[in-house]
Amino acid sequence: MRHVISVLVENEFGVLARVSGLFSGRGFNIESLCVAETLDPTISAMTIVTRGSEAILEQILKQLNKLINVIKVVDFEEVEHVSREMVLVKVNATERNREEVLRMAEIFRGRVIDVSPRTYTIEITGTEEKIKAFLTLVKPLGIKELVRTGQIAMIRGEKIIQVKDRESKGGEND
Amino acid sequence: MKKNGAQIFVEALKMEGVDTIFCYPGGAVLHITDALYGADINQVLVRHEQGAVHAADGYARASGRVGVALVTSGPGATNTVTGIASAYMDSVPIVVFSGQVATMLIGNDAFQEADIVGITRPCTKHNYLVNDVKDLARITKQAFYIARSGRPGPVLVDIPKDVSAAMTEFKYPDKVHIRGYQPTYAGHPGQIKRAVKQILSAKRPVLYTGGGIITSDASDELLAFAEALSLPVTNTLMGLGGFPGNHPQFLGMLGMHGTYASNHAVMQSDVLIAVGARFDDRATGRTDVFAQHAKIIHVDIDPTSISKNIRVDIPIVGDAKHVLKKMLEVTEDEKAALKEYKQNIKEWLAQIGDWKKSYPLGYTRDGTLKPQYVIERVYELTKGKAIIATEVGQNQMWAAQFFKYLKPRSIITSGGLGTMGYGFPAAIGAQAAHPDALVINIAGDGSIQMNIQELATAVQYGLPVKVIILNNGCLGMVRQWQELFYAKRYSISKFECSPNFVKLAEAYGAVGYEIEDEKEVDKVLKKAFTNGKPTFIDVHINPDEGVYPMVPAGAPLNEMLLV
Numbered sequence: 001m002r003h004v005i006s007v008l009v010e011n012e013f014g015v016l017a018r019v020s021g022l023f024s025g026r027g028f029n030i031e032s033l034c035v036a037e038t039l040d041p042t043i044s045a046m047t048i049v050t051r052g053s054e055a056i057l058e059q060i061l062k063q064l065n066k067l068i069n070v071i072k073v074v075d076f077e078e079v080e081h082v083s084r085e086m087v088l089v090k091v092n093a094t095e096r097n098r099e100e101v102l103r104m105a106e107i108f109r110g111r112v113i114d115v116s117p118r119t120y121t122i123e124i125t126g127t128e129e130k131i132k133a134f135l136t137l138v139k140p141l142g143i144k145e146l147v148r149t150g151q152i153a154m155i156r157g158e159k160i161i162q163v164k165d166r167e168s169k170g171g172e173n174d
Numbered sequence: 175m176k177k178n179g180a181q182i183f184v185e186a187l188k189m190e191g192v193d194t195i196f197c198y199p200g201g202a203v204l205h206i207t208d209a210l211y212g213a214d215i216n217q218v219l220v221r222h223e224q225g226a227v228h229a230a231d232g233y234a235r236a237s238g239r240v241g242v243a244l245v246t247s248g249p250g251a252t253n254t255v256t257g258i259a260s261a262y263m264d265s266v267p268i269v270v271f272s273g274q275v276a277t278m279l280i281g282n283d284a285f286q287e288a289d290i291v292g293i294t295r296p297c298t299k300h301n302y303l304v305n306d307v308k309d310l311a312r313i314t315k316q317a318f319y320i321a322r323s324g325r326p327g328p329v330l331v332d333i334p335k336d337v338s339a340a341m342t343e344f345k346y347p348d349k350v351h352i353r354g355y356q357p358t359y360a361g362h363p364g365q366i367k368r369a370v371k372q373i374l375s376a377k378r379p380v381l382y383t384g385g386g387i388i389t390s391d392a393s394d395e396l397l398a399f400a401e402a403l404s405l406p407v408t409n410t411l412m413g414l415g416g417f418p419g420n421h422p423q424f425l426g427m428l429g430m431h432g433t434y435a436s437n438h439a440v441m442q443s444d445v446l447i448a449v450g451a452r453f454d455d456r457a458t459g460r461t462d463v464f465a466q467h468a469k470i471i472h473v474d475i476d477p478t479s480i481s482k483n484i485r486v487d488i489p490i491v492g493d494a495k496h497v498l499k500k501m502l503e504v505t506e507d508e509k510a511a512l513k514e515y516k517q518n519i520k521e522w523l524a525q526i527g528d529w530k531k532s533y534p535l536g537y538t539r540d541g542t543l544k545p546q547y548v549i550e551r552v553y554e555l556t557k558g559k560a561i562i563a564t565e566v567g568q569n570q571m572w573a574a575q576f577f578k579y580l581k582p583r584s585i586i587t588s589g590g591l592g593t594m595g596y597g598f599p600a601a602i603g604a605q606a607a608h609p610d611a612l613v614i615n616i617a618g619d620g621s622i623q624m625n626i627q628e629l630a631t632a633v634q635y636g637l638p639v640k641v642i643i644l645n646n647g648c649l650g651m652v653r654q655w656q657e658l659f660y661a662k663r664y665s666i667s668k669f670e671c672s673p674n675f676v677k678l679a680e681a682y683g684a685v686g687y688e689i690e691d692e693k694e695v696d697k698v699l700k701k702a703f704t705n706g707k708p709t710f711i712d713v714h715i716n717p718d719e720g721v722y723p724m725v726p727a728g729a730p731l732n733e734m735l736l737v
Binding site: 009010017022023025055058059063065066067068069070 | 295299300355477481482485499
């Protein structure tokens with residue numbers, strides 16, 4: 001199962017190493033990891049996309065919670081959420097396919113952010129499915145390079161991921 | 175009042191009630207050792223940094239207080255890693271302070287620089303690099319709190335040399351608040367009720383307890399609960415002493431070298447109650463058939479331990495002491511159900527009684543010097559009133575099987591990491607915590623040579639640890655596996671050369687004895703236990719003796735080799 005997890009951590013040096021070390025040390029898989037400061041500058045939010053059986057996911061969530069610098073962990077599997085990823089794609093732009101590339105970018109509401117005589121660099125933002133569809137269509141035209149941010153996610157609606165200060169991170173039934 | 179980092183360190187230790195620290199100095203901690211000069215804290219100079227950490231660990235296990243070690247940067251710090259990892263695996267509260275090169279040099283590959291925070295990240299509960307002297311008091315307070323609370327564990331605090339010299343206003347915080355760390359102590363009342371209901375419906379219940387009983391000081395609660403429900407009790411290696419080893423309900427240790435009764439009882443149980451144990455592979459054997467007919471209740475303060483190796487039916491996150499007390503209260507309210515339950519388990523208890531009678535732990539007395547006999551004599555002569563440290567290997571298993579641990583904190587052993595060389599420095603730490611206790615390290619001739627330098631520490635500080643070397647001239651446990659599973663190809667496991675341990679002890683200024691015959695055992699042990707000095711007893715055991723019963727690695731718990 002593929003899961004998107006949000007991890008709120010203390011915005012301190014070494015915390016990223018603790019989280020990534022936890023995954024590598026226990027053989028857990030990271031598909032993507034995205035981290036930056038939140039509204040509260042003492043807290044950073046990580047969005048981690050990971051894959052594993054139900055038992056492994058349970059361990060990942062518990063082990064993350066066990067880290068002293070981790071303030072809160074939310075598995076987006078359990079809540080309605082929106083997620084986005086941004087990619088930069090450098091595509092071959094030959095005489096023959098320049099028009100086609102531009103049309104694709106337009107259909108997917110991408111933006112050309114850099115142009116050279118033989119390439120376009122396109123910025124695309126969207127859900128995982130949208131990005132997958134775009135890349136499938138552009139691939140035959142010749143992708144020279146691809147950089148992705150990894151997914152970020154947020155709960156749908158008014159609800160937010162909040163840090164209640166006295167909250168027990170507790171266990172399964174607390 | 176303004177103080178420098180080193181003085182703050184010393185004041186902080188005093189505020190934490192630290193009475194003993196195990197140290198090895200060096201360039202990066204010279205400010206700190208200077209501030210310790212004449213301070214009212216026992217300072218034990220060990221002979222190797224690994225020894226310092228094991229000693230702090232032994233001190234912590236024997237006393238229940240946080241153990242403290244102080245080492246220098248670079249090699250001083252890297253030498254602590256095995257000690258820290260051992261404490262981590264066994265949930266032992268220690269705080270290790272390491273010196274670090276000055277902040278402006280960090281990252282420059284400076285002399286005696288090592289990224290010890292990076293190196294120990296996966297084997298500490300938490301660790302810190304102190305960048306600013308203003309943070310030192312808060313970090314020290316947090317370090318002690320994290321080490322001893324929740325599921326305890328080692329914390330490392332790395333202090334750069336300029337930080338220990340820098341001045342700031344000293345104020346020790348009176349409270350700790352870490353928003354990402356709030357351990358759960360009280361078990362969920364609903365889960366506790368469910369658990370008790372499950373137990374009362376059992377026909378074949380077993381209570382399986384581990385080191386968590388000792389950590390949470392829950393042995394009285396465990397005894398009361400087990401007696402109220404007539405539960406058969408088995409212990410993990412770490413759990414020994416948590417339940418009286420001479421109690422009629424006690425089955426002995428379970429697992430790879432567990433008793434027949436323990437392993438069969440667990441495998442045939444219909445309700446297995448695990449408290450403060452973590453289903454380690456040495457305890458469970460093959461996991462897919464482990465207690466497969468049982469509903470499993472698991473009480474543990476660490477949520478990650480639950481359903482990690484074995485799927486649990488009723489998880490209870492909480493402190494063993496608290497949960498056992500509540501479980502007993504709930505049980506006592508169920509008078510009718512309890513009465514019926516007692517009827518229902520009669521047959522099971524009779525079955526277990528049969529197993530205990532038919533397959534007790536044993537060995538053959540054949541006139542040769544048997545290690546099991548030596549341990550039995552240690553138990554009889556001390557009447558169980560001793561702190562037993564062990565090394566790792568056959569010596570550890572014989573010590574676990576043939577000594578009856580009557581009280582918590584009476585066995586000090588590296589269970590999780592299985593660190594050879596642990597026992598002797600840990601025994602020194604235990605002796606420092608309990609100067610009047612009889613502290614005995616059960617060792618092998620392999621393990622004792624891994625931290626033998628600490629004999630000088632024991633002599634210098636008059637810590638009269640007794641080391642019983644079960645000497646078989648080889649790495650016995652390795653040899654046993656080679657005998658059983660590698661067609662007796664004894665590869666790289668025989669010591670062709672060993673020191674004369676008696677002379678070696680004497681060279682250090684300690685006492686050395688030798689035992690070559692069964693008949694000498696009592697006489698020599700009595701002499702050793704009363705001489706008031708650090709003592710090596712070199713016991714020439716029958717080298718062919720193995721540890722049995724044994725469950726081969728990966729086999730189900732009830733497929734045991736009995737001899």
